[in-house]
Amino acid sequence: MKDITRIVKDFSNEYHNIKDIKSGYTINKMPGNTYFIDDSNILVMPRDDGECRYPYGQKGFNFWAYSSGYMHCNEGLFSPFIRASEGAEPKIAFFAGIKDNERYRVIPLLAVPVIEEAEHLGVERYTIFTKGATYYMTEYDNILFAVRVFVDERNKVYFTITVHNENEDKREIFISSYLNPFLKNAIVENSTDRWFRQVTYIDVKDVNKLGSFVVETYEELDRSSMKANYGVINRYLKLDENSELIKSEITASRYKYVGGTRKSLHTPSALYNGTFGEHQPICTFTETAIAGDLSLINIKDNARIDLTLGYCFSDNEKGELLDEYITCNDIDNLLQDIEQEEKDRQSRLDLTFGREINDSQVKPYVLNSFFEHLKKQVEFCSVIKGYIQLSSFSLIGIRDVFQAIEGLLYWQPEVARNKMLEALNFIAPNGRCPRQYSLPKREGEPPAMDLRPFIDQGVWVITTISSYLKFTGDFDFLDEICGYYDIIDDKTHSVQKSHKQSTVLQHLFDIMNYLLVNRDHENTKCVCALYGDWNDALDGLGVSKDKSKEYGTGVSVMATLQVYQNLNEMIELLELIDANKYENIIKQYKKATLEIEQGLKEHAVISKDNIKKIVHGWGDEKSYYVGSFNDPDGVERDGLTSNAFWAISGLYDQDTSIENTIIRAFARLDSKYGLKTFEPHFERGVKGVGRIPNLPAGTAENGAPYIHASMFGIMALFKMGCSELAWEQLNKSLPITHDKISCSPYIMPNSYGYNEDKFIDGESMHDWQTGSSNVLLKVFLKYIFGFQPEYKGIWIQPSKNIPFESFDFSILMGETEVIIKYENKGYNKREFYIDENKKQGIYDSIMKLDKLWLDKSLLVKDKIIVRVTD
Numbered sequence: 001m002k003d004i005t006r007i008v009k010d011f012s013n014e015y016h017n018i019k020d021i022k023s024g025y026t027i028n029k030m031p032g033n034t035y036f037i038d039d040s041n042i043l044v045m046p047r048d049d050g051e052c053r054y055p056y057g058q059k060g061f062n063f064w065a066y067s068s069g070y071m072h073c074n075e076g077l078f079s080p081f082i083r084a085s086e087g088a089e090p091k092i093a094f095f096a097g098i099k100d101n102e103r104y105r106v107i108p109l110l111a112v113p114v115i116e117e118a119e120h121l122g123v124e125r126y127t128i129f130t131k132g133a134t135y136y137m138t139e140y141d142n143i144l145f146a147v148r149v150f151v152d153e154r155n156k157v158y159f160t161i162t163v164h165n166e167n168e169d170k171r172e173i174f175i176s177s178y179l180n181p182f183l184k185n186a187i188v189e190n191s192t193d194r195w196f197r198q199v200t201y202i203d204v205k206d207v208n209k210l211g212s213f214v215v216e217t218y219e220e221l222d223r224s225s226m227k228a229n230y231g232v233i234n235r236y237l238k239l240d241e242n243s244e245l246i247k248s249e250i251t252a253s254r255y256k257y258v259g260g261t262r263k264s265l266h267t268p269s270a271l272y273n274g275t276f277g278e279h280q281p282i283c284t285f286t287e288t289a290i291a292g293d294l295s296l297i298n299i300k301d302n303a304r305i306d307l308t309l310g311y312c313f314s315d316n317e318k319g320e321l322l323d324e325y326i327t328c329n330d331i332d333n334l335l336q337d338i339e340q341e342e343k344d345r346q347s348r349l350d351l352t353f354g355r356e357i358n359d360s361q362v363k364p365y366v367l368n369s370f371f372e373h374l375k376k377q378v379e380f381c382s383v384i385k386g387y388i389q390l391s392s393f394s395l396i397g398i399r400d401v402f403q404a405i406e407g408l409l410y411w412q413p414e415v416a417r418n419k420m421l422e423a424l425n426f427i428a429p430n431g432r433c434p435r436q437y438s439l440p441k442r443e444g445e446p447p448a449m450d451l452r453p454f455i456d457q458g459v460w461v462i463t464t465i466s467s468y469l470k471f472t473g474d475f476d477f478l479d480e481i482c483g484y485y486d487i488i489d490d491k492t493h494s495v496q497k498s499h500k501q502s503t504v505l506q507h508l509f510d511i512m513n514y515l516l517v518n519r520d521h522e523n524t525k526c527v528c529a530l531y532g533d534w535n536d537a538l539d540g541l542g543v544s545k546d547k548s549k550e551y552g553t554g555v556s557v558m559a560t561l562q563v564y565q566n567l568n569e570m571i572e573l574l575e576l577i578d579a580n581k582y583e584n585i586i587k588q589y590k591k592a593t594l595e596i597e598q599g600l601k602e603h604a605v606i607s608k609d610n611i612k613k614i615v616h617g618w619g620d621e622k623s624y625y626v627g628s629f630n631d632p633d634g635v636e637r638d639g640l641t642s643n644a645f646w647a648i649s650g651l652y653d654q655d656t657s658i659e660n661t662i663i664r665a666f667a668r669l670d671s672k673y674g675l676k677t678f679e680p681h682f683e684r685g686v687k688g689v690g691r692i693p694n695l696p697a698g699t700a701e702n703g704a705p706y707i708h709a710s711m712f713g714i715m716a717l718f719k720m721g722c723s724e725l726a727w728e729q730l731n732k733s734l735p736i737t738h739d740k741i742s743c744s745p746y747i748m749p750n751s752y753g754y755n756e757d758k759f760i761d762g763e764s765m766h767d768w769q770t771g772s773s774n775v776l777l778k779v780f781l782k783y784i785f786g787f788q789p790e791y792k793g794i795w796i797q798p799s800k801n802i803p804f805e806s807f808d809f810s811i812l813m814g815e816t817e818v819i820i821k822y823e824n825k826g827y828n829k830r831e832f833y834i835d836e837n838k839k840q841g842i843y844d845s846i847m848k849l850d851k852l853w854l855d856k857s858l859l860v861k862d863k864i865i866v867r868v869t870d
Contacts, residue, residue: 004332005164005302008146011128011135015043027365030745031738040369042129042746046111050742054129055768060385061155065134067127069093069110075155076385076439080231080311082182082189083390089113089265091182094147094161096138097174097271097294104174106271109138109147109161113265131346131376132339142166143173150335158331159307165299172246174274175305176294178257178265183217183229183311185441187390193217196226199252199289201281202322210235210248210305212322213291231311232321233291238328242300249294251276252283257292270294306331346375349411351785354806357824361731364804370736370746371780375411377747377773382408382419386438388769393450395436398423399534400771402460407774409468410781410811416468417477424461424482424507429500431510432487433457444497449485451493453530453551455518455542458511459562465508466569470789471813473856475577478505509585512570515563516592520553525599527563529556529617532690535641535677535709537701538616538626540690545620552620557604557642560596565649567593576791597651604642605658612661616642616678619688626689627678633686638665640677640709647716653846659720666713666725673752673762674705674732675713698755700765706751707733711775718783721848723800730779733772743767748776785809785820786851786868796832796866797844797851798822816859821867833867834858 002010014037028036033045034052044052044067052067063073064083071092072083081091090112097104107118111125121140128135133150144164151157161175182189183197196218203211215231237245251257256276259269270276276294283289297303306328310321351371353364381404386396401423409416426437426449435457436450469475484498502510518528532539533556544552567589574582574589603622606613608629616627616639624632627639643665646652652659669676681703682693695702701709710733717726731737735745742763743749749764750772782788785807786798794813802824809820830850832839841850858864 004146004148004160004162004304008135008137008144008162009164011037011043011137011146012139012144014038015045015126015137018043019045027363028369030366030736031741032743032745034745036366036369036746037128039130040372042373044127044129046125049740050763052127052129052744052746053768054134054744055380056133056149056151057155058153058383060383061151062380062384062388063149063151063157065129065149067111067129069108069112069127069136071149073151073155073157074387074390077185077187077387077441078229079182079184079186079390080155080157080309081180082184082186091180092159093178093265094136094159095174095176095178095268095271096140096143096145096163097176097274098141098143099172099274103272104274106268107138107140107145109145110136115266115268130339131342131372132335143171150338152334152338154310156308156310158335159309160328160331161305161307163297163299163303165301170243170298170300172296172298174271174294174296175303176271177292177305177307179213179233179291179307179309180254180288181215181217181231181291181309181311183215183231184219187387187392194288195285197289198282198284199291201250201252201291203281208236208238208327209325210237210293210295211250213250213252214318214322215289215291227313229311229313230318230321231309232318234308234321234324234326235293236306236326236328237295238304238306239297239299240301240303243303244298246296246298248296249276249279251280251292252289253280254283254288254290254292256280257290304328345412346372348812349375350808350810351780352808353804354823355804357803357805360803361737362734362803366736370734373746374748374773374777374780377768378404378407378777379412379415380768381771381773382412383415384769386436389766392448393436395438395448395450396423397436398426398433398457399435399454399460400769402464403771404774406460406464406467407777407781409464409471413468413472413474417472417474420461420465420468420477421480421482421504424504426485427458427482427507427510428487429484429498429510431458431507431512431514433461433511433514434485434495446495446497447485449493449495451487451490451495452532453490454532454534454536454539455515455527455530455556456533456559456562458515459559459566461511462508462566462569463562465504466573467789469573470791473791473814478503478508478577480504482507508570512566512589515566519596520555520599523553524555524603524622525595526555526557526603527560527596528552529554529559532556533559533617533641535616535692535701537692537695538690539692540688541617541619541626543620543688545623553622554617554619555603556617557600557615558617558645560600560604561642561645561649561651564593564596564600564651565645567596568650572791597654600651601655605661611664612658613638614642614646614658614661614665615639624688631686632688633683635680638668638679640665640669640675640713644709644712644716647719648712652716652720656720656846659722662716662720663722663725666717666729669713670729671705672732672754673738674707674729675710676703677701677706677709678703696753696755696758696760698758698760699753700751704751704753705733707748707772708750708770708775711772711779715775715779715783718779718799719847721800721844721846723849726783726799727801727803733776738762748772781811785822787811787818787820789813793856794818794854795851796820796854796868797847797849798868800849800870802870813859816861817863818854818859819863819865821865822869823867824870827870831869833869835865836867 094109138145529542541554750770753760788795
């Protein structure tokens with residue numbers, strides 16, 4: 001195993017190679033002063049125009065490490081470290097002090113807090129994100145400092161501070177850490193938190209273990225009882241044989257650390273003096289209790305301090321954490337195991353692009369590494385436990401999770417299966433899916449839910465389960481038993497556990513029935529918008545003109561197209577598993593399919609001067625359109641999602657003559673950063689469309705590329721055989737092609753803003769938790785690599801106009817590794833080979849390319865190789 005000192009030296013070498021010879025590193029450069037380095041690791045140099053971050057943890061625990069040095073973590077509503085506001089004092093901080101006469105030059109080992117004196121000392125800082133850990137690197141005065149942080153499967157946090165002295169002489173320095181844990185189920189801090197928190201230092205007599213802090217917080221269960229949450233911080237020291245520890249100090253008082261009520265970590269008085277003064281091993285009630293230490297070291301070569309933070313909820317567990325003893329080698333081996341497990345987990349889906357053609361905008365080295373982190377992003381979105389953006393309704397979205405799972409299932413089907421079963425338990429007996437749910441904090445306690453009836457929630461469930469069954473063949477999944485929740489009151493979002501249980505298949509019937517019931521049966525036969533559809537901000541279509549009714553007959557064309565797709569998915573499934581048994585249901589679904597198809601063609605496609613347009617939807621009793629020739633604000637407008645889903649849903653296959661209508665809409669929606677969700681934007685005060693006009697023009701869904709929708713458009717272009725246009729839009733949507741970006745460029749953000757009047761140009765709201773990641777992954781899988789599983793086989797259908805000479809794609813399907821090797825040789829005709837045997841392709845008139853059918857009966861070997869040449 002490579003020693004951590006060797007690891008950080010290697011990172012230092014890579015940093016200096018890039019910093020000093022930037023012109024030679026264009027192949028791995030991204031926006032945001034960010035670079036891919038070996039093993040798809042990420043190097044971030046200091047930036048003030050945005051922030052990069054990376055999440056660590058498993059099963060819904062998220063430890064966020066930011067390139068700035070801010071860190072926070074939570075598991076659902078429980079936050080061991082709560083997030084600090086931008087620019088505020090961090091909850092986690094590390095410092096070095098270098099002796100300078102009678103005082104110390106204080107160097108933050110993270111980019112926060114900012115200490116102005118240190119900013120002018122020539123300190124160099126940069127951050128390395130790996131999939132297992134973050135390394136915060138600081139170089140100053142020929143000393144190389146590193147702070148490494150990672151978490152294990154028990155949600156235990158490990159901090160390692162290493163110092164490498166590159167001077168010939170010994171140096172007197174100190175290393176100091178400041179930890180301010182939260183350890184509560186809450187969204188924000190309040191002024192009373194200090195009353196119910198105590199930090200106690202416990203000394204130990206060990207040359208390597210420096211002593212421990214116990215953090216106790218108390219939360220009210222009811223008027224007469226509280227529960228305790230414990231955090232245990234153990235500290236360890238390792239020095240080279242020629243270095244020695246001069247002294248070690250601790251304090252549980254924040255005041256002692258920073259210098260009193262008027263000061264902060266930006267002005268840490270004690271550190272300049274190299275001492276906390278009076279020993280204070282306990283702190284509670286009167287001020288914020290923290291865990292602070294200071295180790296004064298005479299260093300010759302190397303020094304290392306490790307801190308571990310574990311949390312628990314009982315005295316016995318607290319005692320076990322205090323008694324725990326772990327060596328530096330144990331910690332390094334643990335990280336090595338975590339990184340190997342991560343590598344093994346992600347290796348079931350692999351990609352390598354070859355050299356680019358015609359100096360493509362996307363460099364293969366960057367795209368190959370980007371794909372690895374895209375998988376990580378999809379996994380993150382799939383297994384969340386909610387409260388990613390800490391707020392009352394930052395729960396687990398049904399639509400969000402199922403869309404992400406439809407990507408995850410291709411390389412982690414077992415994880416996808418378990419998460420789908422979890423979510424299905426939160427559906428109402430009538431098939432209504434909540435918009436969001438949360439996991440109950442305690443057995444028998446009702447969960448928090450967002451019960452606003454966005455009509456589209458259930459459509460994603462059906463499509464994802466269909467995709468899961470086609471890929472895995474796991475039809476036993478349909479027999480799994482899941483529960484329900486009864487909705488007690490929509491307005492207060494109150495629910496209770498239902499006594500009813502049924503199979504997954506019955507849940508699908510329930511969901512399908514709810515969707516079919518909520519149609520405009522008297523007129524258009526299309527699906528009513530109710531509170532809204534996927535486009536949350538455009539939530540006005542469902543409002544009723546009748547003040548006594550909450551919802552009218554306003555329609556979402558996107559949701560109607562999705563239900564049309566669901567009906568075909570259910571018909572295909574039922575005919576496969578038992579056509580006779582489900583004959584009546586199949587007839588019912590086929591009847592509804594024809595009604596919806598007719599209703600969409602008659603009402604969703606409008607004409608003016610021989611120009612057709614697919615509208616986004618309409619209000620109650622078709623009193624107005626949105627995305628039409630004359631919207632409520634009197635302007636002509638195009639919407640992206642209805643046009644995209646006309647193709648994605650399969651309705652386009654019935655009549656491809658509407659292609660020009662869709663392409664014309666996409667052309668109008670095009671922009672510097674890709675396909676906008678609407679063009680033009682909605683001005684403030686537009687009636688009938690809901691909240692969307694409240695967004696600034698050119699942001700989020702209001703006249704900007706909301707990338708989730710942009711990806712729907714790109715998928716539609718590939719599906720219609722417009723691959724050249726699809727690649728053009730994909731280049732615009734990928735963050736790695738941009739000149740600048742306000743968030744992490746190595747995964748997908750949620751949007752790109754553009755409004756010159758408001759000085760907005762390419763900024764995003766946030767990254768990581770966004771559906772754009774899973775749609776992009778599916779675009780790669782189904783349309784670029786051309787891997788499209790069906791119940792009885794797989795379509796192999798790589799895209800046309802691929803801007804790379806080749807790609808190698810591999811995926812584990814059951815026990816068989818399916819490998820697609822693509823090569824562009826400049827032929828006029830596509831050729832297919834299975835294990836070197838030439839096979840005849842089939843021309844797809846919709847996608848306008850040749851594709852190959854691979855029967856599942858062939859998946860009996862350990863490996864099957866399909867070669868495709870153009």
